[in-house]
Amino acid sequence: MASLFGTSKKAPGPPEGEKIKSSHVEDVSNQADEKAQGDYSGATKKTDPVEIRLVRKLDMRILPILWAMYFLNFIDRNAIANARLNNLEDDLGLVGTQYNTCISILFVGYLLTQVPSNMLMSSKKIRPSLYMSICMGSWAVVSACTALTKNYIGLLMVRFFLGITEAPFYPGALFLLSLFYTRKEIALRISILYTGNIMATALAGLIAAATFSTLDKKHGLAGWQWLFIIEGVVTFGVAGLGLVMLPDHPLTTRWLTPEERQLAHDRIIKDTVNSEASTGPMAGLKQAFCDPRLFLMAFMQNMHLSACGFNNFFPTVVGSLGFGRTMTLALTCPPYIVSGLASVVIGITSGRYNERTWHITLGMGVAVIGFVISCVTLNTVARYLSCFLFASGAYAINSVILGWVSATLGQTPEKKAASLSFINVVANASYIYTAYLYPKSDGPRYLTAMSSNAGFGFVTIVCAWILRWWLQRTNRKIQRGEIPGSHEGLLYAY
Template sequence: MLAEKELSNIQSPSLASEKNVITTPIEGEVVAIETDEHTHSLSQRVTRKCDFRLVPILCCLYLTAFLDRANLANARLLGFENDLHMPSNGYNTALWSFYLTFTIFEVPSNVLLSWSKCRPNVWLGTIVFMFGTVTVCQGFTKSAGGLYACRAIMGTFEGGLAPAAALLMGQYYRRSEFGIRYACFTSSALIGSAFSGFLAYAIEYMDGIQGIAAWRWIFIIEGLLSVALGSIAFVVVPGFPADSKFLTKEEKAYLLHRLEVERGVEATSFKDIKWTKSIFNWKIWINTLAYFCIDMSAASISSFSPTILKQLGWTSAEANIHSIPIWLVGAFIALNTAIWTGKVGVRFPFVIAGFIISIVGWAIELVQVPNSAVRYFALYLIAAGAFLVLPILVLWLNNNIVGRPQKAVATALQIGFGNSCNFVASNVFITGEAPRYPTGFKTGLALTVVGLFAVLLNVFLLQRENGEMDRKEAAGERNELDFEGTEGMRFRNTL
C-alpha cells in the first residue's frame, strides 16, 4: 500500500522518449508502462473497472438515501399526521429537524473521510446502515416527538453520504470524465424519489396488514432496503486510488499517472493546509450561494409536490403517481446536460439556462394560473431547472479547487450549506395558505433570481482570475494560484 507520505513525495512520472516508457512509483516499486497502443487499451480497461466498481454502488446508496428522505412527503398523504396527533406545523417541523443535523454533520463527515486512516467502505457502509435502521424505527414511532427524533438522527448519518461519495468519485476521474459519472450519481437520487412515489402507491394497498398502517410500511420497507445496501457497501466500496485493491499494479500506476498529468501531485495530507484561506475561498461561497438558491426548487419539489398535486384535484394515490414523471424528466435532463457540458468543456451556459427555466416555473405558480395542467407543467419547469443545475455546480467547484483536503471541505461546505435551503422550503409553505401558498412561491422565485446573479458574478470573477494568471505567466512571474495544492502544475479555472 502506498503510504500518504510516499504519495505526496511522488515526482512527475518520467518519460524516456527513446523507449516511450512511463515510470510511476507504486507500492514501493517503480512500474514501467509502454506508451503505445497498449496504453490506449490500458486506459479503457482502467476506466471501465473504475466505472464498474464505483458508479453502481454509489448510485444505489444515493438512491436509497433519497427513498428514505422523500418518503415523508409520500407518507403524509396516507395520514401519519392524524395517527401521530401532530400539530398543524408538525410536518414542517419533521422536515427541518432532519435538515438541521444533515447540514451540521456534512463538513465533519468529509473531513473525517479525508483522514488517511478512515476507509471509505467503512464510513459509507456505516452511515447508510445506520440511517436505514433509523428509517425503520420511524415506522414504529407512536408520537410526533418520536418522529422528530428519528428524523434528526437520520440527518446526522445521511448528511455525510453525498459529499463523501462526490469526494471519492472525484478522486478517480479526470475533469472530462467526472461530469457524466457524477450526473449518474445525482440522477439516481431523482430516480429514487420517483421510485418512492411508485412504492407509496403500491404500499397503500398494504394498509392494515399485520395491523400496521400503510404509512408505517413505507418507512419499514424502504428502511430495510437501506440496511441491506449499507451492508453490501462494506464489501464493494473501494478505497482512494492509491489504496485501491480492485486494480492491478500496472492499472493503479497508470491511473495515478493520468490523474497526475491533469492535476499535478495533489496534496492528500491535512498538514500545512492554510485553513483560513481554504475555508474563506470566494469560489466556495459564491458556488454555495448559487447552490442554496437553486436548491429551493429541488427541496420544494421533494417535500411538497405530492401535497400540491393532491390540491390540484387528484386523490392521494393519483398524486403519488403523478409525482413520478417529474423526477424521471429531471433525471433525463441532468444526464443529457452532463454529457453536453463535458463535450463543450464549459459549465456556465447550462447553469444560467437552468436558473431561467426554474424562474419561469416559479412565476407560473405564483400567478396562480387557474388551469391545473399549466400548474402541473410549472412543477416540471421548477424541477428541470434545479436538477439541471445542481450537479453542474458541484462539478464546477470541484474543477476549480485543487488538493484532496481542500476539495473535501469545499464539497461539504457547498452541499451542506447549500442544502440548508431546506430549512427555508420547510417553513414557507404554510398550511394555512394552501392551496395558493403565496409565501412559498414568492420565496422560491426571489431566491432563484438571486442565484442567477450569483452565477453571473462567479463567471466574471473566474474569467478575471484566469486573465491574471495568464498575465503573470507571460511576464515570467511566479503565480501562487498556478501551483496551489499541486507540484508544478499549470492550473486554470473552468468556466
C-alpha cells in the same frame, strides 16, 4: 507556365512528393500539439486505450453502487412526504407546523456532521468503503424506527438522528467521484449519481401507493409504518454490497491493479489546477476557508437548493391539482423522469464542452419560468406543465455546480473534501427554512413558496456569471505568470 502567370522566382526545394510528405508530417504534429494543449482551460480528451479502459472499469464498479445508495438515501429521507398522505399527521397527533418542523429538524442533524465526516474521509485513516457502508446501515435502522414512533416528540427525535446518520453519504460520494474523475468527466458522473435522487422521488410515490393499497392495517400496522419498515430493510441489505463495491483512495483501492492505481492517481494530479501536496485535513480545511471563491460557490448552491425546496412537498404541490391520493402519487413520477433525462443531457454537454455558466443559466431559466407559471395560474394543465419545467430545470444543474466546485477548489484532496462538505452544509441549510414556505393555508397556489423559488433561481444565475468573471480574471493572472500553475497551460474552467 510559371512565366505565363507572372510568378516570381522561388528558391529550389525538394521534389513535389517530398513537399506533400513534409506538409503531412507538419499537419500531424500540429494536431498532436493541439490535443496535448487541450481546450481553453487546458483540459484534454482521453486518447490512451489504457486510460479509457480504466475509466470504464471505474464506471462499472463505482457508479452502480453509489447510485443505489443515493436512491435509497432519498427514498428513506422523503418517505415522510408520502406517509403524510396516509394519515401520518392524524396517527401521531401532529398539529400546526409540527410536520414542517419534523422536516426541517433532519437538516439540523444533517449539517452538524458533514464537514467532520469528509475531513475524516480525506485523512486516509479510514477506508471510505467501510465507513460509508456502516453509515448506510445505521441510517437504515434509524429510518425503520420511524414506524415505532407514537407522537410528535418521537418523530422529531428519529428525524434528527436520521439526519446525522445520512449526512456522511452525499458529500462523501462527491469526494469519492472527485478522486477518480477529471474535470471533463465529473459532471456526467455527478449527474448520473443525482438521477438516483430524482428517480427516488419519482418512484417513491408509486412505491408508497403500492404499499398503502396492499398493507394498510395489516397486522395492526398502518401503511406508512410498513413503508418505513420495508424501505429500511432494503437499505440495510444494500449497505452490505457497499463493502465490496465501493472504492477507497486511488492508490489503495483493492479491486484496481497496481498499474491502474498509479494511473488513477496520476491523471487526477495532472488535471488539477495549481495542484499542491497533501497537507492534512486541518490544513485542507484552512485552505478552503482562505479561498474566497468557496463562499460565493456555497451561496450559489444554497440558492439553487433553496429553489429545489419543493422536493419535500412535491406530493403536496401535485395534490393541489385536485386529484385523489393514488392519482396524486402516480402523477409525481413523470416530472421526475423527465428531470433525470435532463440532468444526464446537461451533464454530458457540460463535460463535453467543459462549460458551466450557460448550462446553469439555461437550466435555472427554465425553472424560473415554471415557478412563475405556478404562481400566476390555477389552470390544471398549466400547473402540471410547470411541475415539469421547474423540476427539470432546477435538478439538471446540480451536477454542473458541484463539478465546478471540485474543479475550482481541488488543489489538494483535503481542501476538496472540506470544500465539498462545507458547500453541501451551507446549501442544505436551505431546507431548514424552505420547509416553512409551504403551509397548508397557502394551497393550492403556494404563492409564497413559488415566488420565492423564482427569486432563488434568478440569484443562482447571477452568482454563476459573477464566478465566471472571477475565474476569467484569475486565468489572465495565471497566463501573465502572476499566479504560478502546477501545469503549464492549465486554467480554471468556467
